[in-house]
Amino acid sequence: MADISQEQEQQVKKLKRLLEGWRMALLPLKSIILWEQQWHPCAIVGFISFFYLLIWLLDLNTLTTFALLGLLLNFVDFIIPVITNSLYGPSAWTGQKEKTFEEICRSIVLSYNKTLKQISSFYSLRETGPCMYYIISISMLCTLAWVTSAINNIFLLYVLSVVVLLWPGIQNRGIFNTLLSMVNLAPKVAKLE
Template identity: 75%
Template sequence: MAEFIVSPNQEQQVKKLKRFLEGWRMALLPLKSIILWEQQWHPCAIIGSVSFLYTLIWLLDLNSLATFAVIGLFLNFVDFIVPVICNSLYGPSAWTGQHEKTFEEVCKSIVATYNKSLHSIHQFYSLRETSPYMYYILSISLLLTLAWVASSINNIFLMYILSTVMLLTPGVRHRGIFNTLLTMVNMAPKSVKSE
């Protein structure tokens, strides 16, 4: 994981997040390695898990409200059972200084990503005062495109694609795949304009 410069405000956020995720700390360590693709099979596990979940949602064929209720029940169940299982499998002696350091890195990474996303949203909305034409052109174009795509493609499939991309993005960034692709594009021969 990249090193993050942590401000005093972010330090408070990290402490709050560590307290909030206390029961999940033993589960977060293997999740970190899966999300960052530390093994070659991790991207396949992510795609397989997301595919299984969305296939189940598709097979149940529930209406929207029932789907949200089932997802909420599932998340509540997981939030209850994971700390219970982690506490029963791993005692307090299993938590080492290295684990604590990794847990701190995960929390810093989550806080930094959250703050970066919030900053991007604030920058977009600040366009409303600084450049209202650009703001309305971007927002209307984005909303029209979103409405067109959502009416053309099945919503469950769109959520599947969005979930898969969101879960694969940290691994792509960690492995530098996106930078490699950009480098390859920049190294491609440029076409010469003939006069």
């Protein structure tokens, strides 16, 4: 167990070094992602909607879309550290901000490790229960093929993006747990015999 925490601490330190230029930008992003203000979910959905509306209006082919998306990500990765370093000097970075930045990095590492653990446990199912592994894999892939052939792919990516970016706020506010408890409290329907 000590090795796992030691490894996570190394991952946190590595991530902190990697995100050093982004640290001043990550603090407001954290408050937006976790919905610290009531308007934050609307801002997230509005930003994603604008982005996908732009993709839809440009109507580019797939490779051009990926190339432009890569250019945009490279530009943002370059410009954000430059802007934040020019707006905020080293004196603006306080111990409280450093603690918040470390919490952000720790939560990213924990989410990453949790996802990797779930993926590896699914693939370990191939060794322990191959029948169940293939039933789950084939049914999920068939469902995915059916859904993607029936619904526009850009719309599916839009919905996936909205869900992924709203999910931390949903968890932080406890909305998902509230919905689950409401389902559990729903009156049970009597079986007809």
